[in-house]
Amino acid sequence: MKLINQLSKETGIPIATIRFYEKTGLFAGKKKADVKSNNYTYYDDEVVGKLDLIRDAKSIGFTLSEIKELIDAWYSKQISKEKKLAILDSKLSQIEEKIKELKSVKKQIAFFKSEVENFDW
Amino acid sequence: MKLINQLSKETGIPIATIRFYEKTGLFAGKKKADVKSNNYTYYDDEVVGKLDLIRDAKSIGFTLSEIKELIDAWYSKQISKEKKLAILDSKLSQIEEKIKELKSVKKQIAFFKSEVENFDW
DNA sequence: TTATACCATGAACTATACTTCATACTTTAT
DNA sequence: ATAAAGTATGAAGTATAGTTCATGGTATAA
Numbered sequence: 203m204k205l206i207n208q209l210s211k212e213t214g215i216p217i218a219t220i221r222f223y224e225k226t227g228l229f230a231g232k233k234k235a236d237v238k239s240n241n242y243t244y245y246d247d248e249v250v251g252k253l254d255l256i257r258d259a260k261s262i263g264f265t266l267s268e269i270k271e272l273i274d275a276w277y278s279k280q281i282s283k284e285k286k287l288a289i290l291d292s293k294l295s296q297i298e299e300k301i302k303e304l305k306s307v308k309k310q311i312a313f314f315k316s317e318v319e320n321f322d323w
Numbered sequence: 324m325k326l327i328n329q330l331s332k333e334t335g336i337p338i339a340t341i342r343f344y345e346k347t348g349l350f351a352g353k354k355k356a357d358v359k360s361n362n363y364t365y366y367d368d369e370v371v372g373k374l375d376l377i378r379d380a381k382s383i384g385f386t387l388s389e390i391k392e393l394i395d396a397w398y399s400k401q402i403s404k405e406k407k408l409a410i411l412d413s414k415l416s417q418i419e420e421k422i423k424e425l426k427s428v429k430k431q432i433a434f435f436k437s438e439v440e441n442f443d444w
Numbered sequence: 445t446t447a448t449a450c451c452a453t454g455a456a457c458t459a460t461a462c463t464t465c466a467t468a469c470t471t472t473a474t
Numbered sequence: 475a476t477a478a479a480g481t482a483t484g485a486a487g488t489a490t491a492g493t494t495c496a497t498g499g500t501a502t503a504a
Contacts (some may be wrong), residue, residue: 223492
């Protein structure tokens, strides 16, 4: 169980961003009931996993709201197996679609490139 | 040479968005000097091509500023061949990188899925 | 014990990418 | 001729995803 500073260092995500994500509902730290002198929040390794997932999913263009679905599909105990699988399948389709679009734009840029190389004098 | 309404219909991009893109400097329509009674802007087919490129590039997560570079690399007459090729190569690398990230997240989600399928009872 | 570092909270601020609104003028169809 | 549709411009508003700031309390090391 780590404090926010250590969590930030482990994940490379700024403290303010972690706080923002937590407020957004992507995960939750815990208050230690036995600690009376302060109000500090503690985070376990599951939160590290969630932050890693957030970083990866963001890098491929998922919104925080889409990432929240993904996190719920993987970590939530309130969601049925069927629902989880449906969410995961939908995310996989989104990724397939993105890969297709990327390949298509890649082709277009490669075409631009060959045109610039061959006909731009 | 078409007016903004027709351009919007041809590309499927809302008029307000086209205006926003034009203001952002992604392309420019032309005023007809011989038309004295109004101030209407006219757009040619090159603008249609640019709007198509904007739509495609946006869909794969390029920012408008990145898309502007791309448009310049393809359409600008002010930019040297070498510079254009460098920009296009850099965009191709970005796309390769995105494809890799997508495949990596895809694997991760497939793992989640198999775990949910097999161990979630 | 006191300076430095760390934590919490709320509010304001920023950037990107639009969208909506208000106003006013122009064109077109009836 | 006049109502409906189209165009231009500027300003304000919205959504997402943060970042920065102010304030105040807590922990720790010299």
